[in-house]
Amino acid sequence: MFLNQENLYSLPAKKNISLFIFRLFIVVLIVTSVIFYHSIFLITNNAVYAEEIIIPILDYHNFTTEESSSYKINIIEFEKQMGYLAAHNYSVISLSELLAGLRAGQLPPKPIVITIDDGYKSTYTLAYPVLRKFNFPATLFIYTNFIEKNNGSLTWEEIREMTSHNIEIGSHTLSHCNLLKYKKNENYETYLARIRREVFLSKEILESKIGSKVKFFAYPYGVYSPIIKNLVIQAGYEGILNANSMNNTLNTHLFSLNRQIIFGQSSFNSFIRILNQRPFNTSQIFPYDGIIENNQFVKIGAILEDDNYDAKTLSMKLGGAKVKFNFNPKNREISFTPDSLKPLIKKSYIVNITALDKNSQHQRKISWLITIK
Ligand SMILES: [Zn+2]
Secondary structure, eight states: OOOOHHHHHTOOOHHHHHHHHHHHHHHHHHHHHHHHHHHHHHHHHHHHHHHTOOBOEEEEOEEESSOOBTTEEEHHHHHHHHHHHHHTTOEEOOHHHHHHHHHHTOOOSSEEEEEEEETBHHIIIIIHHHHHHHTOOEEEEEOGGGTTSSTTBOOHHHHHHHHTTTEEEEEOOSSOOOTTOOOTTOOHHHHHHHHHHHHHHHHHHHHHHHSSOOOEEEOGGGOOOHHHHHHHHHTTOSEEEOOOOSOBOTTOOTTSBOOEEOOTTSOHHHHHHHHHOEEOOEEEEESOTTEEEOOTTOOEEEEEOOSOBOGGGOEEEETTEEOOOEEETTTTEEEEOOOTTSOOOSSEEEEEEEEEBTTTOOEEEEEEEEEEO
8 A cells, every 4th residue: 555645745734744844854864964974984994994905015036946945935835825815816916006006095905016036047937937827917126237147047038028928127236236335445426426327227228128117126135225215216216125024005105115025934824924914103213214323322113103012012123133122101112222232233234123913913013224334
């Protein structure tokens, strides 16, 4: 049986009209609050989601059919890692896609990037067939002096073939030198002219050999300073990659892309831990990333922003070695000051601070570079 609408709405009594208006008001109120609540919820939900987008950039070097060692990974192990990414619906994207995605603030779900450094022959003979099998893009960071140098290095022909199948080429300088180190008898001017060549000329050589634009630069040994970084930007690179072992977010700057070195001897579980690792939100790190510091007793640390980590699991490392740190739960400052008897050695250190996430138990990590001069 249908309701007769005409009858329902044409009831003449005044009392019924006010009741109707009152009911209408209630309905409108409910609908508006639902819509309002819903949009607020979506906004917050998106914000949380945006913060927690993590973009690991994996960094490999050499591959082998024999046992893995630090910078050489057994190819079966590499294939297992790539298989894991495919099976768990990771979006393996190229660095160019990451560049575009970070500029637009939008990336596919579970984004991840693969990079391979130096230009070893095994990149072509072992890794490339695996990447093709999974149809994964990758970026090779090549130092040009190594190409066609010996049996262990890539040829230009192999590089060109790979570039027509989803492989991008980035610069890793001419000679793979430590860009912070002076050579004997060098003054500031001659040093800077040499570093400039490493950065500018390697780009020109690569571009002429492969016939396309070289957009990315990776520091050899992951070391840099503000001056070096500026040179790389001046040379026209659009993205710069370091070796600070943390994952990136939508807020990571294109000139400070962090990479996770995948060591040959590390376990499959540690590979998965890297994929799930979240960055620490910090309001401050000290001294700043890339600093050339004269004080061998400099206080090093960070102010942690959120309360999403388990403070009992905090750990701090300097150049891979655990240090005894202080943590103030009130202002969330974690810091290490070298012992008056044990000054820091004059070299570059990667500072790592880690803890487990309170809820997910995934690792949180912040990583940056300081150099003691
Ligand atoms: Zn390298």
